[in-house]
Amino acid sequence: MYECKIAEKLVELRASKGVTQEDVAQSLSVSNKTISKWENGASTPDLPMVVELAKYYGVTTDTLLGLSEDKTQSVQEEVGSLFKGLDHKESVLKAFEIERLLVPTLFGKVREKDADIYDTQEIFPTDPSCYYRSNITHQNIFKFAASSKDVNLSVMLLRNKANFAWMNDTGKQEEIVKVFRFLSNKDVLSVLYFIHSKNCSTSFTADYVGKNTGIEEDLVAKILDEFWDIGGCGWVMAHLSEGEIKVYECFGDGIILSLISLAYEKMCGRNYNNYSYNGNCHMIGGK
Numbered sequence: 001m002y003e004c005k006i007a008e009k010l011v012e013l014r015a016s017k018g019v020t021q022e023d024v025a026q027s028l029s030v031s032n033k034t035i036s037k038w039e040n041g042a043s044t045p046d047l048p049m050v051v052e053l054a055k056y057y058g059v060t061t062d063t064l065l066g067l068s069e070d071k072t073q074s075v076q077e078e079v080g081s082l083f084k085g086l087d088h089k090e091s092v093l094k095a096f097e098i099e100r101l102l103v104p105t106l107f108g109k110v111r112e113k114d115a116d117i118y119d120t121q122e123i124f125p126t127d128p129s130c131y132y133r134s135n136i137t138h139q140n141i142f143k144f145a146a147s148s149k150d151v152n153l154s155v156m157l158l159r160n161k162a163n164f165a166w167m168n169d170t171g172k173q174e175e176i177v178k179v180f181r182f183l184s185n186k187d188v189l190s191v192l193y194f195i196h197s198k199n200c201s202t203s204f205t206a207d208y209v210g211k212n213t214g215i216e217e218d219l220v221a222k223i224l225d226e227f228w229d230i231g232g233c234g235w236v237m238a239h240l241s242e243g244e245i246k247v248y249e250c251f252g253d254g255i256i257l258s259l260i261s262l263a264y265e266k267m268c269g270r271n272y273n274n275y276s277y278n279g280n281c282h283m284i285g286g287k
Contacts, residue, residue, distance in 0.1 A: 205245060
């Protein structure tokens with residue numbers, strides 16, 4: 001009876017999740033044949049694997065074993081249950097916690113052989129009818145998300161205990177302005193585009209970047225030195241027979257790309273939101 005119930009339940013859960021036996025096998029690091037045997041009742045998973053299967057399908061082990069039935073909740077119901085009984089401050093902190101855990105949840109089980117998953121797996125929908133742009137502005141939280149062929153991003157900003165006082169600190173102002181001053185040049189954007197592309201290796205010279213961007217080598221060197229100054233890349237001096245040459249190294253800067261992406265959405269993105277709630281954006285306080 002146990003074998004029959006778990007076999008039927010595994011087939012039911014996989015169909016509900018909309019995945020193939022191969023998908024399940026890869027996620028659990030077992031063979032397709034093993035999944036097939038479990039589902040046709042030829043064999044049964046051991047206890048540790050029952051636990052992993054329950055986690056994978058988001059049900060209890062009792063449900064998986066056919067000992068009880070879980071009522072399937074919608075995503076809205078599942079998320080709503082996380083906020084039940086929380087006051088306003090606790091709800092905001094819970095929203096931040098969920099946002100922080102989103103990416104680790106998506107990519108927590110990436111295996112070495114799937115190292116290119118970031119290049120092949122679509123996290124956001126590619127169907128144009130599914131593109132979205134949402135904006136939520138509230139005195140306690142700002143949440144913006146955009147999904148299109150040009151930009152896929154999600155950003156959350158919460159009130160802070162400093163009351164944003166650092167925005168009026170002259171020393172901090174200069175450091176902040178340094179970043180925006182650096183990004184305010186079109187040639188900088190062209191250089192950053194190239195060194196973040198797959199066409200550029202992680203180590204490169206100003207001459208190499210110049211030849212691939214059409215920008216003078218001296219100007220490229222100046223741009224790369226400024227990028228180093230704001231912590232975007234590193235460099236070493238290579239001693240060659242024909243003399244010394246500065247070799248730069250950059251693995252990519254997600255913060256810089258995020259700033260540019262936000263600027264793109266602000267100025268070039270679609271001028272409407274699929275969902276928009278615009279309230280007071282004076283996010284001062286945070287107590």
